[in-house]
Amino acid sequence: MSEKATIILDGKNYELPVITGTENEKAIDISKLRAQSGYVTYDEGYKNTGATISNVTFLDGELGILRYRGYSIEELAEKASFTEVSYLLLYGELPTAQQLANFEHELTNHTLVHENLVKVFEVFPTRSHPMGQLMTLMSALSSFYPDSLNPNVHPDEVNTTIIRLLAKMPTICSMIYKKGKGHPVLYPQNKYDYVTNFLYMTFGDVTQEYMADPVVVDAMNKLLILHADHEQNCSASTVRIVGSSHANLYASISAGVAALWGPRHGGANQEVLEMLEHIQTVDKGDVKKVVAEAKDKKRLLYGFGHRVYKNFDPRAKIIKVACDNVLKKLKVNDPLLDIAKELEEAALNDPYFVERKLYPNVDFYSGIIYKALGFPTPMFTVLFALGRMPGWISQWKEMRERKEDIGRPRQIYNGATLRPYIDLKNRK
Ligand code: CMC
Helix, strand or coil: CCCEEEEEECCEEEEEEEEECCCCCEEECCCCHHHHHCCCCCCHHHCCCCCCCCCCEEEECCCCEEEECCEEHHHHHHHCCHHHHHHHHHHCCCCCHHHHHHHHHHHHCCCCCCHHHHHHHHHCCCCCCHHHHHHHHHHHHHHHCHHHCCCCCCHHHHHHHHHHHHHHHHHHHHHHHHHHHCCCCCCCCCCCCHHHHHHHHHHCECCECCCCCHHHHHHHHHHHHHCCCCCCCHHHHHHHHHHCCCCCHHHHHHHHHHHHHCCCCCCHHHHHHHHHHHHHHCCCCCHHHHHHHHHCCCCCCCCECCCCCCCCCHHHHHHHHHHHHHHHHCCCCCHHHHHHHHHHHHHHCCHHHHHCCCCECCHHHHHHHHHHHCCCHHHHHHHHHHHHHHHHHHHHHHHHHCCCCCCCCCCCCCCCCCCCCCCHHHCC
């Protein structure tokens, strides 16, 4: 017999179906509750609300588990390439060698952007933030493909839009970097794979031959894989809810970029590095003082805590090891890494952090690697977005394939009740 939950309201019993996922996660299906009883549920920030039934990513915050389509993040980060993981997220299975070759070939053939898109950069003031630029460029893409705005077309046509977006993302991200430096942009080269192409367009130079460093390519692949999806987080939920109105994919992704920019979400990676620099210079490396101030709620320890992980963020564990390796291999000696380790140690041994289950998250060590690879701090969240693109698109695609209704939460209205209009002359 299928499990049911009973809720008693005003002395009446209501039986609600219980949904069980493949990992034994359970949910009470309240979708008919209001129609039957007049009641809605209340859950600010949707912390306890399952907004969809998804097959993409599994996350257990208590045990510190993250899997894409059933494959552990540890194994994917060690063995797969970013394009393989993108394929897996988008289409549900790891690609065969032929499928991967076709996918990469398609991506390679869509990397160029319309020349007029480059002109959009002319209107940005010099100090405009890369994430603001990325948001604008994502929505600007919609203007260049007016024929592919309707999501209700044949899946093959939708797939072309998906490939286009994924293929152009590295080109656009590297342009943001180049334009920020005032350097000429580099056009994509078909001889390079996805990640090497991005690195070439970013760190290559028109004046000389580019030599990809395998250490950098490997680190970049890992970082992108670790950021590729994270189930119903703030930006993915935004992409899904915007897309649920049948808004086009570019607009939905642009909204996701906006959500990611916030310092409580992806913007935290920039905040972490700035915090570590602040600790080094202004706080003179006094980690004890920083921890004490965090406990007094005078400051936030960026890169610590997570909405769902109440244990180690598995991505943070992998990034910490990668960080040590990359810095060693590139012969970079960054004192910020020592400060980060000291801070982690201090926090993990402090009852305030232990009791609240605050552990380092994905953003804690990623910035130190990005810095060692040569990226300026304001580009960090753009790199997060580059990695998250296949995840956002997969979430959007799933939402469309499930034919989900338009997202429309309810509220408990708590404002003024009906009152008569007061003429302007009579208002005090
Ligand atoms: N530093 C100091 N105290 C903290 C921190 C922190 N980073 N995070 C949470 N707390 C405290 C918070 O003040 C609260 O204390 P109290 O019980 O005394 O009121 C307690 O811990 C629980 O906090 P919460 O607000 O219920 O935690 P949450 O799970 O709702 O919030 C979070 C999660 C990520 C918004 C928060 O931990 C935070 O702001 N962290 C810093 C920003 C950050 O690193 N964000 C990146 C998240 S991972 C990548 C991503 O999602 O993009």
